Amino acid sequence: MRKPVPRAAAIHDLSGFGRSSLTIILPVLSTMGVQVCPLPTALLSTHTGGFENYTFLDLTEQMGPIAAHWKQLEVDFDAIYSGFLGSSAQVEIVRSFIDDFRTDDEDQLIMVDPVLGDDGELYGPFNAEMVEEMRRLVEKADIITPNITEASFLLNTELQDTSSHAQLKQQLLGLSEMGPRMVVMTSVKTDGKPDVSTVVAYDRQDGRFWKIDCDYVPAFYPGTGDLFASVLVGSLLQGDSLPIAIERSVQFVSISIRATFGHRVPHRDGVLFERVLGSLSSPLTSSTYQVLE
Numbered sequence: 001m002r003k004p005v006p007r008a009a010a011i012h013d014l015s016g017f018g019r020s021s022l023t024i025i026l027p028v029l030s031t032m033g034v035q036v037c038p039l040p041t042a043l044l045s046t047h048t049g050g051f052e053n054y055t056f057l058d059l060t061e062q063m064g065p066i067a068a069h070w071k072q073l074e075v076d077f078d079a080i081y082s083g084f085l086g087s088s089a090q091v092e093i094v095r096s097f098i099d100d101f102r103t104d105d106e107d108q109l110i111m112v113d114p115v116l117g118d119d120g121e122l123y124g125p126f127n128a129e130m131v132e133e134m135r136r137l138v139e140k141a142d143i144i145t146p147n148i149t150e151a152s153f154l155l156n157t158e159l160q161d162t163s164s165h166a167q168l169k170q171q172l173l174g175l176s177e178m179g180p181r182m183v184v185m186t187s188v189k190t191d192g193k194p195d196v197s198t199v200v201a202y203d204r205q206d207g208r209f210w211k212i213d214c215d216y217v218p219a220f221y222p223g224t225g226d227l228f229a230s231v232l233v234g235s236l237l238q239g240d241s242l243p244i245a246i247e248r249s250v251q252f253v254s255i256s257i258r259a260t261f262g263h264r265v266p267h268r269d270g271v272l273f274e275r276v277l278g279s280l281s282s283p284l285t286s287s288t289y290q291v292l293e
């Protein structure tokens with residue numbers, strides 16, 4: 001029987017200040033009518049983008065017992081959504097979690113956001129071992145959401161300034177061959193349009209490629225990847241198609257950045273998405289997605 005409220009296991013860190021991971025995923029998915037069950041990977045005072053001296057408590061030891069308790073309670077999940085991991089050893093735990101909680105419901109969504117880095121760099125706590133382990137986690141996913149930096153690390157290819165459509169399709173296919181049926185790649189710059197940030201996607205089931213240009217203002221804020229991926233999960237759980245789910249994610253990130261840019265707040269505090277959270281309750285009123293040709 002269908003649950004009155006879909007349920008998602010959210011395997012991410014809890015960073016107290018700065019808007020990232022669980023402090024974004026919980027409010028976004030609750031607003032979209034999804035129950036979130038956090039399986040925390042680490043406890044930090046802030047996220048790692050732009051803060052120094054942050055505290056970091058690795059919660060690897062807690063994850064197995066939490067999963068075992070949920071299993072004992074026969075909790076089931078419509079989505080399993082993982083992100084920032086506290087140690088490379090957690091990959092094995094998350095892989096087992098997926099094996100243990102995967103059902104035969106074809107609508108169940110296993111989403112891995114392979115959080116590794118941005119702008120050509122790995123995030124502070126990560127190294128090559130984490131990249132290797134993340135490749136093993138991606139194998140288990142139905143859908144992954146790397147940014148272009150993470151895609152290059154996963155594929156072990158050089159990060160290009162801009163890419164042709166043919167190169168992007170090649171990357172999407174390469175990532176899908178690693179396991180996931182759907183691949184959504186963000187922060188892409190295409191040849192001839194170096195100022196536009198584009199999201200491209202591929203669904204192996206129907207062989208279609210998608211492309212959505214993002215109307216971002218010229219500013220970088222941490223946490224936008226989590227915002228993007230959590231709206232994507234919520235939207236897919238609501239039954240949206242892949243291109244519409246991407247469109248909603250792009251639009252929400254865009255209005256969140258616009259809600260922030262006019263205020264004088266430090267970028268490392270993240271985007272003021274609380275000001276526009278209510279818009280997630282409304283249907284899309286416009287759409288710009290295209291077939292990637």
Ligand code: PXL
Pocket residue numbers: 013015020021044046047048049084115123222223224225226
């Ligand atoms: O937004 C990804 C993310 C999640 N969690 C932590 C981070 C980052 C990116 O910097 O530092 C702790």
